[in-house]
Amino acid sequence: MSSTNPSMSSTKSEPVQDPFKSWKFLLFPTMKTTEILLSLFLKAIIIISTCAVISLFFYFTFSSNQSLNPEYDFKKLFKTSNFSTSVHDEPTNISHILFGLGGSAKTWNKRRHYSELWWTPNITRGFVWLDRNLHDNEKWPETSPPYKVSSNTSRFKYTCWYGSRSAIRLARIVKESYELGLENVRWFVMGDDDTVFFTDNLVTVLAKYDHNQMYYIGGNSESVEQDLTHSYTMAYGGGGFAVSYPLAVELVKILDGCIDRYHRFYGSDQKVQACISEIGVPVTKELGFHQVDIRGNPYGLLAAHPVAPLVSLHHLDYLQPMFPNLSRIDSIRKLYSAYLMDPGRTLQQSFCYDLRRNWSVSVSWGFTVQLYPDLVTAKQLDTALRTFQSWRTWSDEAFTFNTRKVSSDPCKRPLVYFMDRVERIGGNGLTRTTYKRYVEGLEMECDRADYVPALAVQAFNVSAFNFAPDLWKKAPRRQCCEVINGPDEVNSLVQVKIRGCHHFESVTLP
Numbered sequence: 001m002s003s004t005n006p007s008m009s010s011t012k013s014e015p016v017q018d019p020f021k022s023w024k025f026l027l028f029p030t031m032k033t034t035e036i037l038l039s040l041f042l043k044a045i046i047i048i049s050t051c052a053v054i055s056l057f058f059y060f061t062f063s064s065n066q067s068l069n070p071e072y073d074f075k076k077l078f079k080t081s082n083f084s085t086s087v088h089d090e091p092t093n094i095s096h097i098l099f100g101l102g103g104s105a106k107t108w109n110k111r112r113h114y115s116e117l118w119w120t121p122n123i124t125r126g127f128v129w130l131d132r133n134l135h136d137n138e139k140w141p142e143t144s145p146p147y148k149v150s151s152n153t154s155r156f157k158y159t160c161w162y163g164s165r166s167a168i169r170l171a172r173i174v175k176e177s178y179e180l181g182l183e184n185v186r187w188f189v190m191g192d193d194d195t196v197f198f199t200d201n202l203v204t205v206l207a208k209y210d211h212n213q214m215y216y217i218g219g220n221s222e223s224v225e226q227d228l229t230h231s232y233t234m235a236y237g238g239g240g241f242a243v244s245y246p247l248a249v250e251l252v253k254i255l256d257g258c259i260d261r262y263h264r265f266y267g268s269d270q271k272v273q274a275c276i277s278e279i280g281v282p283v284t285k286e287l288g289f290h291q292v293d294i295r296g297n298p299y300g301l302l303a304a305h306p307v308a309p310l311v312s313l314h315h316l317d318y319l320q321p322m323f324p325n326l327s328r329i330d331s332i333r334k335l336y337s338a339y340l341m342d343p344g345r346t347l348q349q350s351f352c353y354d355l356r357r358n359w360s361v362s363v364s365w366g367f368t369v370q371l372y373p374d375l376v377t378a379k380q381l382d383t384a385l386r387t388f389q390s391w392r393t394w395s396d397e398a399f400t401f402n403t404r405k406v407s408s409d410p411c412k413r414p415l416v417y418f419m420d421r422v423e424r425i426g427g428n429g430l431t432r433t434t435y436k437r438y439v440e441g442l443e444m445e446c447d448r449a450d451y452v453p454a455l456a457v458q459a460f461n462v463s464a465f466n467f468a469p470d471l472w473k474k475a476p477r478r479q480c481c482e483v484i485n486g487p488d489e490v491n492s493l494v495q496v497k498i499r500g501c502h503h504f505e506s507v508t509l510p
């Protein structure tokens with residue numbers, strides 16, 4: 001990448017891998033070097049020919065001109081680079097992301113529904129990387145992302161006895177994607193064939209960062225046992241991770257060596273992280289990337305999402321479907337239908353009290369509502385109900401976030417409602433999501449008198465204005481909600497309005 005641009009010659013001895021950074025920070029030192037050189041050359045003038053004096057004069061004029069006009073230098077250098085680094089960069093959008101998805105020819109048909117859900121042909125850029133060419137009788141679906149075949153990795157070393165050599169191939173996707181040399185790529189985003197990306201939110205998150213710097217962005221495993229086994233300091237590959245262009249430039253130079261050096265490591269994500277640690281770039285954790293290293297029912301996790309845009313979900317094949325009565329794929333399609341209406345609000349929680357009835361309501365937008373027929377603190381409501389177990393040992397602990405036990409006493413459990421439909425109301429960005437009561441098969445109901453009015457509630461209608469993506473550029477804050485119908489109205493339906501909180505508004509018990 002270090003170009004033949006003559007102005008780079010004075011820094012030749014420096015290891016220059018990222019032109020932008022070097023140019024930015026070496027611009028002024030360059031001027032000094034030139035001056036030092038100049039004085040040395042002036043001494044030499046005495047003994048060399050007039051001809052040399054003249055040419056030196058021209059050299060001097062040329063270089064000092066350049067040095068005295070850094071603005072000029074700056075622009076000229078950028079023009080010759082392969083990636084746009086102007087300070088006037090336009091905001092990052094979907095076209096700036098190149099996806100690299102790890103797939104295999106054999107399993108693609110089983111997995112492709114996940115990618116096809118979020119992939120928009122001719123808008124989303126990237127490839128599924130396969131382990132081999134398609135056979136003559138195999139046809140690549142038009143709705144799938146385009147594919148490429150990974151190059152042969154038999155020359156690399158892999159010694160993790162419980163792992164698979166495919167980790168090498170997957171680790172090299174970032175390199176093979178980079179080497180395609182596609183234009184206007186700011187971010188390389190890696191994912192698995194069963195990763196569901198919420199691309200609008202991914203763009204929102206990446207746009208917060210300066211893509212001209214070296215960033216490595218993603219999230220941890222939810223299961224502590226996984227983080228202990230693999231690493232706390234890496235972005236888990238299934239949840240997806242993003243590598244900025246300048247980091248990719250440096251990473252691809254050393255990646256193949258790293259793959260051999262870290263031959264003992266199990267996964268591709270771990271090998272990539274080890275390599276990035278040689279460069280010295282730490283992972284920037286973003287709470288919306290979800291590896292979903294849990295077993296059982298993801299309900300609790302999804303009903304208490306952190307205040308951060310939902311970027312990805314993974315491992316859905318290994319969990320119970322998100323919505324009762326729906327298949328796994330139909331469940332994610334349903335959540336996705338809400339996401340399409342209001343991307344930034346997806347799974348965002350809001351809490352409100354109905355003080356006339358002593359009720360607490362927790363909404364996880366686009367997914368579920370919980371009704372507690374008593375007053376529950378915000379701290380409890382934002383703690384995930386433990387409807388799941390850990391990934392490897394199916395244990396009740398430990399997770400990288402707080403959880404609370406689901407009580408076996410029906411009087412200590414909330415009534416649960418699942419999203420039934422989402423629709424737009426009018427043309428000004430207002431949506432209405434409807435949530436319907438769900439009772440599991442033979443589930444016992446609480447027969448206490450104070451539960452009776454709550455049990456009558458069959459549905460919630462929740463209205464909200466579209467969540468402005470710009471809000472995610474500000475300090476995060478959970479939005480507020482209010483119950484807008486009173487006890488004297490229809491008992492079976494509760495209407496809730498979500499809105500930004502007022503000054504000094506908090507979810508505080510009276």
Ligand SMILES: *[C@@H]1O[C@H](CO)[C@@H](O)[C@H](O)[C@H]1NC(C)=O
Binds near residue numbers: 001081082181
């Ligand atoms: C930069 O672009 C030039 C031609 O436009 C190409 O020859 C060169 O290989 C590219 N460099 C990288 C690192 O992509």
Ligand SMILES: *[C@@H]1O[C@H](CO)[C@@H](O)[C@H](O)[C@H]1NC(C)=O
Binds near residue numbers: 093095
């Ligand atoms: C994305 O930004 C580029 C400028 O870098 C612009 O040319 C392009 O039209 C934008 N694309 C979309 C889909 O907004």
Ligand SMILES: *[C@@H]1O[C@H](CO)[C@@H](O)[C@H](O)[C@H]1NC(C)=O
Binds near residue numbers: 121122
């Ligand atoms: C995508 O673009 C190609 C060529 O530009 C075109 O042939 C194809 O119909 C497009 N596909 C869709 C789904 O728009």
Ligand SMILES: *[C@@H]1O[C@H](CO)[C@@H](O)[C@H](O)[C@H]1NC(C)=O
Binds near residue numbers: 154
């Ligand atoms: C990969 O390379 C090795 C050694 O060069 C060769 O034996 C093997 O057949 C190759 N595999 C494929 C799929 O081409």
Ligand SMILES: *[C@@H]1O[C@H](CO)[C@@H](O)[C@H](O)[C@H]1NC(C)=O
Binds near residue numbers: 437438
């Ligand atoms: C689930 O399916 C059963 C039987 O098919 C039906 O009676 C019930 O209403 C469904 N529940 C929901 C929440 O759709």
Ligand SMILES: *[C@@H]1O[C@H](CO)[C@@H](O)[C@H](O)[C@H]1NC(C)=O
Binds near residue numbers: 356
């Ligand atoms: C609500 O709870 C408060 C305090 O626990 C109690 O004094 C009040 O009577 C309750 N109101 C209703 C309508 O249950």
Ligand SMILES: *[C@@H]1O[C@H](CO)[C@@H](O)[C@H](O)[C@H]1NC(C)=O
Binds near residue numbers: 432493
């Ligand atoms: C609640 O939402 C449903 C659509 O899901 C709608 O038909 C009904 O009129 C709404 N009720 C109220 C009171 O807004």
